[in-house]
Amino acid sequence: MSDxxxxxxxxxxxxxxxxxxxxxxxxxxxxxxxxxxxxxELMLRRLxxxxxxxxxxxxxxERLLEPDxxx
Numbered sequence: 596m597s598d599x600x601x602x603x604x605x606x607x608x609x610x611x612x613x614x615x616x617x618x619x620x621x622x623x624x625x626x627x628x629x630x631x632x633x634x635x636e637l638m639l640r641r642l643x644x645x646x647x648x649x650x651x652x653x654x655x656x657e658r659l660l661e662p663d664x665x666x
């Protein structure tokens with residue numbers, strides 16, 4: 596593996612870790628907001644949409660990091 600490839604993989608792992616943290620933070624925020632008696636439904640929808648976007652990005656990075664099964 597070349598140094599450039601190693602740096603790319605390391606960068607992807609770092610980004611994946613950042614996305615996982617943000618995803619968990621959003622999950623916590625959604626749970627707190629959902630427990631409020633007068634929770635902001637628009638904000639809840641926005642947070643949930645952002646969480647789904649992060650999940651898609653995490654899945655894409657995970658696919659890049661997994662070795663090709665046909666190889």
